[in-house]
Amino acid sequence: MLLAILLLFVLVLLFVSITLLNAFKVMYAEQLNPTPYIKQLKEPVLDYDKWLSLQPKKPSIWTKLLSLRPIEEEGDLVIDHAYDGIKELNNPVPTWFNVLFFGTMIFAVGYLFYYHIGGYGDLQDQEYEHEMVKAQVEKAAYLEKSANTIDENSVKFDNTPTVLQEGRTVFTTNCVVCHGDKGQGIIGPNLTDEYWLHGGGINNVxxxxxxxxxxxxxxxWEKNLNPKQISAVANFILSLKGSNPAGAKAPQGEKYEEKSLKDNEMNTVKDTVKKDDVTKK
Ligand code: HEC
Structure with missing residues (x-):
């Protein structure tokens, strides 16, 4: 890219240099041997009668299209008034103009029937509304798509009812056999307590x-659920925390404490130090 720009620049520079050189050459030649100021006109001026005689006799398609009268008849067309020596020809209205003019009328009638009487087409307001609905659909599709790019690093905790509802559906269809209908745990561990084998943050889950x-x-579940569904069911599981269902399986793993995202690193370090101190005591 840079090379191309450089090349272009060099070419332009070359062109300018050559042009300047030529200009200087001309100036130099003029200086030595100036061209006479008044040049003799070689060709005589064409007079009107001669020009008229040279015009084609048959009217051209162009002339017909413009509804122009042959040039010889122009004398008859002159309207009997003149402003400051400017005369006007009474030429008929050109065909193209008539076509356009009557065309607009026909179009207007058609438009009226189509939009206002027949109601086949959308008027501005309706068109706006339809576009908005379409945009809404497109937006939803876009969000869906962007939701599908979620991974374990970008997933966010989200407890909006729609998400939890979707998560519940995914859970009921896929997970209850091993984790129980309330997440209390059967073959799989209890998902409602604070103890986790693999971490209890949204990213871990x-x-x-x-x-x-x-x-x-x-x-x-990577193959059977899309990222949005995984995110939903993960959020649903987190929403079960502390629900203490009947027949809950004994805790497994370690107690998981959520680190606040707002904590900066210093705080986290201090916290760990404090915790260490406590354990030592
Ligand atoms: C075939 C049985 C089975 C099914 C079906 C199943 N799980 Fe599990 N799940 C397990 C087992 C077993 C473990 C414990 C793994 C271990 O010991 O490391 C587990 C662990 C987990 C954990 C980690 C718990 C922790 O303590 O870290 C989560 C979260 C989880 N499952 C969610 C789900 C979700 C969501 C579904 C449905 C989409 C699901 N599971 C379906 C058997 C299952």
Whole structure:
């Protein structure tokens, strides 16, 4: 790209240089041998009668199209008034203009019937509304698509009812056999307590569901669920925290404490130090 621009620049420079050189040459030649100021006119001026005689006798298509009268008849067309020596010809209205003019009338009638009487087409307001609906659909599709690019790093905690509802549906159809209808745990661990085998943050849960723990009987859901569904079910699982369902399986794994996203690193470091101190005591 840069090379191309440079090349172009060099070419332009070359062109300018050559032009300037030529200009200087002409100036130099003029200086040595000036061209006479008044040039003799070689060709005589064409007079009107001669020009008229040279005009084609048959009217051209162009002349017909413009509804012009042959040039010889112009004398009859002159309207009997003159302003400051300017005369006017009474030429008929050209065909193209008439076609256009009557065309607009026919169009207007058609338009009236189509939009206002027949109601076949959308008027401005309706068109606007339809476009808005279309945009809404497109927007939803776009959001859907962007939601499908979620991964374990970008997934966010989201407890809006629609998301949780979707998560519940995914959970009921896929997960209850092993985790129980309330997430209390059967073959799989209890998902409602604070103890997690693979971390209890939204990112951890998403990752566990996506890749699974195949050697322990938790399959990878990457192939059967799209990222949006995984995100929804992960959020649904987090919403079960503390629900304490009957027959809950005993806690497995470690207690997971959510680190606040607002905490900066210093705070996190301090917290760890404090916790360490407590454990030492
Ligand atoms: C075939 C049985 C089975 C099914 C179906 C199943 N799981 Fe699991 N799941 C398990 C097992 C077993 C584990 C424990 C894995 C381990 O010991 O590491 C587990 C672990 C998990 C964990 C990690 C829990 C923790 O403590 O870290 C999550 C989250 C989870 N499953 C979510 C789901 C979701 C969501 C679905 C449905 C889409 C699902 N599971 C379907 C068997 C299953």
């Amino acid at each position: 998403f990752k566990t569901i996506k890749y699974g723990v195949p050697e322990k009987g938790m399959i990878s």
